[in-house]
Amino acid sequence: MARISTEERQVLIIDEAIKIIHEMGYQSFSIRELSTRVGISEPAIYRHFLNKEDIVLGILGRFNEFDVKLFNEVKLNEKPVEKIQCFVQYHFNFLEKNPGMTSIVFAEEIFNQSSLIREKMLSIMEKRKRILKDIIDEAKLGNQVIDLETDEILMVILGIIRLAVLEWRMSGFAFSLSKRGTKTVDTIGKLLLVKK
Amino acid sequence: MARISTEERQVLIIDEAIKIIHEMGYQSFSIRELSTRVGISEPAIYRHFLNKEDIVLGILGRFNEFDVKLFNEVKLNEKPVEKIQCFVQYHFNFLEKNPGMTSIVFAEEIFNQSSLIREKMLSIMEKRKRILKDIIDEAKLGNQVIDLETDEILMVILGIIRLAVLEWRMSGFAFSLSKRGTKTVDTIGKLLLVKK
DNA sequence: TGTTTGTTAGTGAACGTTAACTAATTACAG
DNA sequence: CTGTAATTAGTTAACGTTCACTAACAAACA
Numbered sequence: 352m353a354r355i356s357t358e359e360r361q362v363l364i365i366d367e368a369i370k371i372i373h374e375m376g377y378q379s380f381s382i383r384e385l386s387t388r389v390g391i392s393e394p395a396i397y398r399h400f401l402n403k404e405d406i407v408l409g410i411l412g413r414f415n416e417f418d419v420k421l422f423n424e425v426k427l428n429e430k431p432v433e434k435i436q437c438f439v440q441y442h443f444n445f446l447e448k449n450p451g452m453t454s455i456v457f458a459e460e461i462f463n464q465s466s467l468i469r470e471k472m473l474s475i476m477e478k479r480k481r482i483l484k485d486i487i488d489e490a491k492l493g494n495q496v497i498d499l500e501t502d503e504i505l506m507v508i509l510g511i512i513r514l515a516v517l518e519w520r521m522s523g524f525a526f527s528l529s530k531r532g533t534k535t536v537d538t539i540g541k542l543l544l545v546k547k
Numbered sequence: 548m549a550r551i552s553t554e555e556r557q558v559l560i561i562d563e564a565i566k567i568i569h570e571m572g573y574q575s576f577s578i579r580e581l582s583t584r585v586g587i588s589e590p591a592i593y594r595h596f597l598n599k600e601d602i603v604l605g606i607l608g609r610f611n612e613f614d615v616k617l618f619n620e621v622k623l624n625e626k627p628v629e630k631i632q633c634f635v636q637y638h639f640n641f642l643e644k645n646p647g648m649t650s651i652v653f654a655e656e657i658f659n660q661s662s663l664i665r666e667k668m669l670s671i672m673e674k675r676k677r678i679l680k681d682i683i684d685e686a687k688l689g690n691q692v693i694d695l696e697t698d699e700i701l702m703v704i705l706g707i708i709r710l711a712v713l714e715w716r717m718s719g720f721a722f723s724l725s726k727r728g729t730k731t732v733d734t735i736g737k738l739l740l741v742k743k
Numbered sequence: 744t745g746t747t748t749g750t751t752a753g754t755g756a757a758c759g760t761t762a763a764c765t766a767a768t769t770a771c772a773g
Numbered sequence: 774c775t776g777t778a779a780t781t782a783g784t785t786a787a788c789g790t791t792c793a794c795t796a797a798c799a800a801a802c803a
Contacts (some may be wrong), residue, residue: 354748354801376659378574382793394795395749403793460656465571471715503734510706513713521669538699543737551784554762578759590761591783599759 352390354383360399364389365409365527372410373451377458404465411468411504414475417445417452422482430489432544434537438483442512443532450524453516480505504543511535549571549586556595561605568606568655568695569647573654575662600661606651607664610671613641613648618678627686630702634679638708639728646720676701692739700739707731 367388371380382403386393400406424441427433446453455461461470487504490496496504515535519528551559562585565742567576578599582589596602620637625628642649651657658665683700686692711731714723 357748360748376656378656378659381766381791383791391748392750393793394751397794400749457655459653460572460574463574476717499734499737499739503730506707506710506731506740507624507734508706510710512706514702514706514709517709521672534699535702538695538703540629541693541695542703553782562801577757580756588780588784589759593760594782705787 357399369451373454411471434486445529447528562696565647569650607667639724643724
């Protein structure tokens with residue numbers, strides 16, 4: 352209805368797309384539903400995106416924005432141990448504020464839509480792993496984490512984050528993820544960090 | 548085409564349903580595709596299942612069969628520590644032989660199909676958690692695991708299993724999950740078990 | 744006036760499911 | 774045992790609905 356620029360409209364469309372997937376699942380994410388929610392007609396959506404795949408790629412773009420913020424936040428800390436704790440806590444804090452993003456990560460169906468989407472998601476996950484891996488290696492150099500292969504430590508940390516988020520989702524977002532994160536940071540400390 | 552009993556046909560249909568979801572994703576799991584693969588007509592499917600939901604419930608039934616076998620296998624061990632190791636290793640061994648089952652667990656969309664399906668899946672997951680939780684509590688009584696809340700230990704073990712399976716899937720089942728499991732058992736030993 | 748952002752109306756294809764009918768198997772009376 | 778009736782497992786054809794996407798046109802803004 353109201354005429355606004357493509358740049359502004361694209362933001363509104365992606366916002367609403369994430370909401371739909373979060374509230375109703377990817378199966379219910381149709382151009383019809385999307386256009387109704389945004390308040391424009393179906394063909395109007397195609398003025399701002401090439402096709403449905405293009406919209407999904409736009410959603411994945413939001414993860415890049417998160418990664419940049421995460422990377423900058425982690426850098427603020429000096430000690431590697433604090434960086435690890437920051438990495439974990441920042442994840443939980445962000446997802447608590449953006450629960451819709453968890454619905455994207457856990458909807459594997461989305462990544463089966465096209466090879467382009469699949470590759471983009473894989474590169475996002477690789478990048479995130481890389482960030483944490485570098486911190487762990489740094490911590491190992493200073494003998495601040497226990498003597499275990501980096502990849503195994505990585506698995507423990509990422510595994511517990513992912514499972515905590517999954518339980519949060521399955522509970523219907525009933526508990527505070529940030530608080531759960533504090534406990535997770537504590538557990539990781541007890542398990543992986545070398546006591547002084 | 549060939550006439551066989553409902554009991555036999557139901558098994559073939561569920562086998563093929565799991566294969567479709569595994570190979571093409573839940574989105575491609577249609578009655579059309581299913582009937583083509585099974586080699587009967589679409590309406591013939593409805594001779595053996597009430598509706599699509601009923602077929603999905605049939606798939607979930609396979610998890611109960613797994614749980615029974617898992618429970619019996621774990622019971623064969625005497626020491627709680629060995630039970631934990633068996634629990635982990637059995638998971639990996641089973642999934643390596645039945646990769647299709649991982650596609651069911653990780654396809655959250657399936658659980659959003661109906662509340663019946665959702666509840667059944669939740670109860671399966673709860674049951675599995677219960678099995679491991681009881682072992683951990685048993686091990687804690689004998690001071691065989693480190694002093695950490697049972698739920699936190701549970702999160703670490705289930706988290707690392709889940710992430711290992713996810714990486715296996717994302718690699719296109721390129722490595723041996725059983726071998727990866729052995730390493731996981733080792734890591735869990737180093738992290739959680741009390742050294743003698 | 745030309746470009747951009749919107750509309751209405753419509754496309755072909757796929758979806759789950761049903762109606763109506765047929766062939767094979769099973770159950771049972773004579 | 775055999776003849777027949779009932780039941781079971783299959784068929785073809787079609788239902789209404791939704792899907793992503795497009796052609797053609799209209800209004801707003803530069």
